[in-house]
Amino acid sequence: MRRSRFLQAAAASPLLLATARAWAGGDDRRVPVVDAHVHCFAGRDDARFPYHPLGPYRPVELATPEHLLACMNEAGVDFAVVVHPEPYQDDHRYLEHCLDVGRARLKGTCLFFADRPGSLDRMTELVRRREGQIVAARIHAYAPDRLPPFGKPELHALWRRAGDLGLAIQLHFEPRYAPGFEPLIREFPATKVILDHLGRPFQGSPEENAVVHAWAKLPNTIMKLSAFPAQDQYPHRDVGPVVRDLVKRFGPDRLIYGGGSEPEATGASYRAYREQVRSHLADLSAEDQAKVLGGTAASLFGFHNAAPKAPS
Known part of the structure; x- marks a missing residue:
């Protein structure tokens, strides 16, 4: 035009x-730039937002929404999704604080457990109270003691309720647990399913990863390009071929990106992470790269309802 x-x-x-x-x-x-995966932590010493007794880890360093927004401004990131982290379990007070600080620039995911009494009602109340601000319900499956109730009515009910509320399902899982999710992905084709962190391919065997890759044929699945491991760290593998393969399988309309906003991040390092992601998208046109770096996420999460903030 x-x-x-x-x-x-x-x-x-x-x-x-x-x-x-x-x-x-x-x-x-x-199109706006959208980081679809950031975590925020109040730290150990803020009595207003205590870590949950069942949280698997307790970050010491602060990762505040104010710092996030400052980095976003410097790096040219218009919007971000705050992924509610496990240290808080199903206590969303700090997530709500982040949404209040970020206003239209931040949205969030929620974490409720299918096998805990009252989870469905509490999820419904949060989503309705925070209308338009909660965009996904996250489910973890990465260790024997951190699994949802696969094959049971409780997980089915949580998945259905999330879909009824207009939420996506966000899966953080090791590939060995993928078969437990597939029946629900297929049963609820209208519910978008976001696959975190490349599907964690380095934690899976070729046969286990093949199950995840086959989901690329299911149109309600979306792959997130996030948590790129450094090649000088375990498992000492180049992530480039993995990313390029996923780009071919899922295509720009079903790819989003996230990450780079660490407690020690600066505007420069935050931008550099996004450029690292972009470096693996060289086979895509500029228009399709823009989709992966924001356009697809903006549509998925409803960020088009707010004007993007031009970078400083």
Whole structure:
């Protein structure tokens, strides 16, 4: 579209108008940048937001929404999804604090446990109270003592309720546990299923990874390009071939990215992480790269309802 025609069309759309203003100011991005995977922690000493007794770990360093937003501004990240972390278990007070600080720029995922009494009602109450701000329900399956009730009515009910509430299901799992999820992915095709951290391919055998790769044929699955391991750390493997294979399997309309916002992150390091992700997308057009780095997530999580913030 020519610039003049774009500016004319923008008058009828708040989102296009915001994009047009950014374009006029020199920002030629057509879609927002969306980080789909950040964690925030209040630390051990904030009595307002204590870690849960059942949390598997207790971070010492702070990772506040204020620091996140500062890094986002410097790195040109418009929106982000705060993935509610396990140290808080099903206590979402700090997530709600983050959403209050971030306003329209942050949304969040929730964590409820299918086999704990009252989880469905509490999830429903949170989602309705935080209308439009909770976008997914996360399920973990990565250790024998951290598994959902596979094959039982409780997990089926949680999956159904999340779908009824308009949430995606976000899976953080080792490939060996993938078969337990597949019946539900197939039974509820209208519910989007986000696969965290490349599907954790280095924790799976070729046969186990093949199950996850086959999900690329299921249109409700979305792969998240996140948690890239450094090659000088265990398992000492180059992530590049894995990412390029997933890009071919899932395509830009079913790929999102996340990560880079660590407690010690700066705007420069945060941007550098995104450019690392982009380096594995070289076979895609600029338009499709933009989808992976924000466009697909913006559509999935409803960030198009708010104007993107141009980077400083």
